[in-house]
Amino acid sequence: MSEETIRVRLNGEDRDIAPGMTVRELLESLELRPELVVVERNREILTRDRYPEVPVHAGDVLELVHFVGGG
């Protein structure tokens, strides 16, 4: 693992990402539309208005969820 990345747990998998990103920047780097994704960080749900301010730290456990078809 390079010094220029940090490791996070993202939807059940380890991922190395650039340091210093906010949640919003992380979503953008994954080409996800923030208005369609709900983020849970370390078991805490983030309201959408906090995406631009909440930083992603090494070791964070992030769940990115959305609505899919279902009964």
Place this chain on the structure above:
Amino acid sequence: MTETTTKAEASDTPLVVGGREFRSRLIVGTGKYATNEVMVDALRASGTDCVTVAVRRVDLDRSKEEGILHHLDAAEFFLLPNTAGCYSADDAIRYARLARAAGFSDFLKLEVIGDETTLLPDVAATIEAARVLADEGFKVMAYTNDDLITALRLEDAGCAAVMPLASPIGSGLGVVNPYFIREIKRRLEVPVIVDAGVGTASDACITMEQGVDGVLMNTALAAADDPVAMATAMGLAVRAGRLAFRAGRMPSREIAVPSSPSKGMLD
């Protein structure tokens, strides 16, 4: 699908759940359709204005188009998130909170499954989760067994609607116990919406003839050879069943009674 409303239907009150009025008594699930285009066509053909959706992880390695909101207009259909796939009260509560954070409404179809084979609900966990979520302001519509006592407990827990099954999820067996469904409807004050087990239009009609407030289905449409045609049939069947219930059926009796006069016959 024709938009005409008959005179008899115009005198009916609309389905109201948790203070929200619905145009249709049919709620449709959005899972398992062959394509998203077929799904949207089927939803429109059914006449529904409320559709269920599930909460799942974004698949980070695939197309970004798999989210249902890329295909469904939330202004056209009211989104009812479910907790499908949850096997404990804690999981269901977690999924419910994630669903609400999506920002559409406080409505939730609560579902806590107790058994992988039958997909029958864990009613104790459902009641536990319902109480927590209702206290948090959720409008809980709880999927449950066709059991009166559980239905009463769910109403007492603060549910906005109680949703007994007709038969197991995806089974297409229709209403296996119409008496229990009627008894639940008779005893509850909140709306009773039958959820799961409807297989074809006659099942939907028979369900509504029990006097319940609505019916929810998914597989019956998605697994039909022609989902759009079946959706049309279901929309008509729900309306027909509702009308027949309100019309008040004749008593069934195991004896023949002539329809034509017995007087006036020739010698």
